[in-house]
Amino acid sequence: MPPLAQVLERCATTPPNILATLQKVQATLGYVPHTAVPEIAHALGVTDSDVAGVLSFYHDLRTEPPGKHTIRFCLGESCLAAGAEKSLAAIEKKLGCELGETTKDKRFTLEKVYCLGNCALSPCAMIGEDVHGRVLPKTLADLLKEYKK
Ligand code: FES
Structure with a gap:
């Protein structure tokens, strides 16, 4: 079946x-x-x-196949206060896609969440099942490199 x-x-x-x-x-x-x-x-x-x-x-429901890795970027209060919008802009630029979209190479899908329970390390993002803290524009390249292998 x-x-x-x-x-x-x-x-x-x-x-x-x-x-x-x-x-x-x-x-x-x-x-x-x-x-x-x-x-x-x-x-x-x-x-x-x-x-x-x-x-x-319901925006959590996707109608297109997701990329290999889903990045859930936190836009909760603590992360916003720690500069999440700048980090998000940097990640959108780096990936060439915006929230709700998948990269052309189908490697990443970018979504938003509102708190990952990791506020002490804001701004945060979850890539697959991994939660990452201190996701800053200057650390993005190294972080994404781990998932490009
Ligand atoms: S608000 Fe982002 S982890 Fe809590």
């Missing part, structure tokens, strides 16, 4: 929980392709528009 069908089989609930289903599809496939909307809607007994509406509303 294809991965999407397996997820949908487990998500058939009454009443249907569209958001939870889309989160499970994303956890399994890495994103929720627009082409999967009709199948998801059919499995949940809702309309395509219901699913598409939830998919477009």
Whole structure:
């Protein structure tokens, strides 16, 4: 059975929980392709528009495959106070993409979060499962080098 069908089989609930289903599809496939909307809607007994509406509303749901590494850049209060906006501008320039986008080489996807629980080392970013503190414009090149191998 294809991965999407397996997820949908487990998500058939009454009443249907569209958001939870889309989160499970994303956890399994890495994103929720627009082409999967009709199948998801059919499995949940809702309309395509219901699913598409939830998919477009929640920015944590991706409709394109993510890059090899997802960078979750923190824009929480502590990180903003420590200069996160300058670091973010530097990382966007270095990667050639903005928040919500994936680099052309599909290596990095840049997303925002609001606190990684590492405020003492602000500004912070999470790359994959690794949390990094003191993410400053001058340290970005070395940090990203680790993930370009
Ligand atoms: S606000 Fe960024 S880690 Fe807490």
